[in-house]
Amino acid sequence: MKKRIFSYVLILALTLGLAVPVWAEEEPSKAGVTVNGEEVYYTAEIYDGTAYIPFYNGVQTLRPDAEITWADGIFTAAAEDLTMTVRVGDPYLVVNGRYLYIDGKVKGWADGTALVPARVLATALGAWVDWKDGTVELCSGGVPLAEADIPYDETTLDLLSRVITHESGNQSLKGKMAVGNVILNRVNSAKFPNTVGEVIYSPNQFPGATNATPNAESILAARLVLEGANVVPGAYYFNGAGKSCWASRNKSLIATIGGHSFYG
Numbered sequence: 001m002k003k004r005i006f007s008y009v010l011i012l013a014l015t016l017g018l019a020v021p022v023w024a025e026e027e028p029s030k031a032g033v034t035v036n037g038e039e040v041y042y043t044a045e046i047y048d049g050t051a052y053i054p055f056y057n058g059v060q061t062l063r064p065d066a067e068i069t070w071a072d073g074i075f076t077a078a079a080e081d082l083t084m085t086v087r088v089g090d091p092y093l094v095v096n097g098r099y100l101y102i103d104g105k106v107k108g109w110a111d112g113t114a115l116v117p118a119r120v121l122a123t124a125l126g127a128w129v130d131w132k133d134g135t136v137e138l139c140s141g142g143v144p145l146a147e148a149d150i151p152y153d154e155t156t157l158d159l160l161s162r163v164i165t166h167e168s169g170n171q172s173l174k175g176k177m178a179v180g181n182v183i184l185n186r187v188n189s190a191k192f193p194n195t196v197g198e199v200i201y202s203p204n205q206f207p208g209a210t211n212a213t214p215n216a217e218s219i220l221a222a223r224l225v226l227e228g229a230n231v232v233p234g235a236y237y238f239n240g241a242g243k244s245c246w247a248s249r250n251k252s253l254i255a256t257i258g259g260h261s262f263y264g
Contacts, residue, residue: 028052032135033118035061044136045115047104051136052115055086055106062125062140075114082144084124088114091173092224095124097147099220101177101229152226156196160222161214163206167238168260169215175258176221178232182262184225185236192236231255235262 028045033053040061044051059066059077066079077084084095088108093100093116100120107115118136122129126142160180168179186192186199193199200206214222235254237247241261251263 033138034135035138036140037137044118045107047107050104051118051131052104052107053118053121053136055114055116055121058116058118058121058138059084059125062121062127062138070112081146082125084144086114086116092220093120093124095145098124098145098150099223099227100124100145101224101227103231151228157219157222157226158214159200159210160196160226161219162212163200163209164221165214165218166209166212167206168258169212169218171258171260173217173221174231175260176218177225177229178235178255178257178260178262179238180222180225181230181232182235182238185230185232185234185264189236231257232262232264234264237263239263 028047031044031046031051033040033042033044040057042054042057044053046052055075055077056068059068063077063079063082066077066082066084068075068077070076074085074087082096084093086093086106088106091102091105093102093106100123102117102120104117109115118129118138121127122138123145125140125144128139128142130137160183163183164176164180168176171179183196183199187194187196193202200210232254237245237251238260239245239247241256241259243261247263248261254262254264256262
């Protein structure tokens with residue numbers, strides 16, 4: 001019955017030309033958008049301080065040479081140096097084999113519009129973005145992220161994916177990313193070894209973890225964090241949520257995500 005009522009509401013809204021969010025959220029505020037100094041015909045939607053713009057329109061104005069298609073729920077933008085895809089509800093955008101995290105997920109409207117953060121789209125396309133006087137300012141002219149420049153190798157991806165699966169294979173994507181972030185935070189700290197392999201194989205840290213078979217979401221989480229996404233900045237330790245350990249007694253709690261607490 002609930003599904004039938006929702007369908008009636010959706011049909012009525014489309015008939016009246018109303019925009020209906022795929023998920024119920026607070027009504028976003030709006031902001032103007034300029035591209036290369038010129039005001040464009042679409043606006044940005046502001047969710048929790050993040051400016052989202054329509055994927056189709058954003059690509060169309062930043063890369064007018066790209067062909068944009070939609071099939072099976074996926075938008076694809078293609079040009080000689082570009083293959084980029086997004087799908088409403090996914091927490092990432094894929095550009096030339098590179099995975100960029102979208103914390104609030106790709107948002108969507110019942111009319112088929114997909115909304116992505118302006119900053120993520122700009123990063124993907126090699127564009128520049130700024131916020132000035134209530135307007136999102138975009139500038140084109142750079143080149144898209146390239147697969148040849150992926151900042152990790154397959155061995156590192158495999159190792160990190162195995163540890164993520166072993167430590168958090170039953171957790172949400174964000175929980176999996178947080179475990180990967182702990183390892184990468186250590187790599188980037190002078191207090192720990194300098195590579196993913198050295199951190200993982202440090203004595204008594206992740207025993208047996210590399211024997212796990214990575215699942216698909218763990219591989220995705222590893223890709224996202226290796227591309228720079230960090231959901232627990234400053235966290236160097238984790239343990240089961242609510243469980244006592246050296247970190248819980250001696251370090252500050254950064255966040256609790258699902259079944260794990262993260263400390264730094």
